Amino acid sequence: MxxxxxxxxxxxxxxxxxxxxxxxxxxxxxxxxxxxxxxxxxxxxxxxxxxxxxxxxxLHAYETIVKNPDVWISYWNTIRYTVVHTVLTLIVTSAMAYPLAKKWLPGRRAILLMAAFTMLFSGGMIPTFLVVQKLGLLNSIWAIVLPTLISTWHLFIMRTFFEALPDELEDAATIDGCGSLQVLVRIVLPLSMPVMATIGLYTAVGQWNAFFDALIYLNDRSMYPLQIMLRNILVAGATIQVEGDTSQLQTLKYALIIVATLPILCVYPFIQKYFVQGAMIGGIKG
The missing domain is CATH 1.20.5 (Single alpha-helices involved in coiled-coils or other helix-helix interfaces)
Structure with missing residues (x-):
């Protein structure tokens, strides 16, 4: 009808x-x-x-970019910063979120309150810089990766997802002789692709577009990510020179934007189905 x-x-x-x-x-x-x-x-x-x-x-602007070695060095730096940061973030966040999803964890409530505290208050830029400096991390990949390794918001989202998984699956794995780490790796994480893909995408996009941490912690130009070069051209009006030829500034700006954006645009379609599911996780009660 x-x-x-x-x-x-x-x-x-x-x-x-x-x-x-x-x-x-x-x-x-x-x-x-x-x-x-x-x-x-x-x-x-x-x-x-x-x-x-x-x-x-x-295609003069693209030819200039392709011929410039600094672009490829900064491109490689951006790729390795993004990959290392995303992988470590997923590992550390899942390792922390899984026990926090279990009510039997001693001190669980206190840990959650301390984690929530960091969403409202932080040490600030100067204390963070001093910590990174005292640890000897300046001018290294770890100065870019470690200070922002865990997002409290992502931690709570992943914890909420883990809490929603059926306990019977983990109980069955435990009866079969699996320890907590084996349960996490073999049972929980394979079932958590939506939340892993969502947090991984947000982390990768954030790191790919980041430039402020590099300005603070990196002095070696060979360590600069692509976004620093993009910033220098867009904001400072710098130019790229290849064999004495200065590229046209306007077209170079737009060409470098395309080059810097294309990888993220290419990755998204492959994880879209997981992202759509994972984006709704924040609506689940915590």
Whole structure:
């Protein structure tokens, strides 16, 4: 039996469709514009002639980026910072969230309160810098990775997910002779792909786009991530030179934005199905 829709219902659906189309245009236009500007003539970009489609197509900016060794060094630094930080974050966060999800853990409530305290108060930038300096971590990958290794919000999300898993699965594994670590690795983590993918994506995107920690903790230019180079060009107006040739600044800015953004855009579709599930975890009672 077909249910007849009211006029108000049809108007509401039409409004939603138009609104979604508008939002898609608003989100896609900057990406299309940046790509078009990156392959257009620099003078036309600077004069504002490029609005949507490229004008006088040229790949000079991309050629300059490809030929510059500093770009590839900073690219490698960004990749290794992101991979190491994401992997260690997932390992440490899951190792801490799993016991906190168990009511039998001694001092569980006190630990949760201390963790929640860090969401409201922090030591500040200068004390954190002094700690990193005293530990001898300056100018190393660990200065980028360790200070932000655990997010309290991510810890609570993962703990909530672990609490929602059936106890019968863990009890069965324990009867079969598995210890707590084996239960976590063999039973809990394989069932926790949504929350792992969600936290992993947020962590990777945050680390990929991070540049402030590198400004504070790194003095060696060979350790700089890609975002530092991008910042220098966008904010400081620096240029990339290859064999005495200074690239056109406008198109270079947009080309470097595309190069810096592309990896994250390529990763997201592969974990989208887990991300959609994991994004709803925050709505579960803690």
């Amino acid at each position: 077909k249910i007849k829709e009211s006029v108000a219902s049809r108007l509401f659906d039409t409004f939603n469709v138009l609104l979604m189309i508008l939002l898609v245009i608003v989100m896609l236009y900057p990406m299309v514009y940046v790509f078009s500007a990156s392959i257009s003539d620099d003078a036309m970009v600077a004069s504002g002639q490029v609005l949507l489609l490229p004008k006088a197509v040229t």
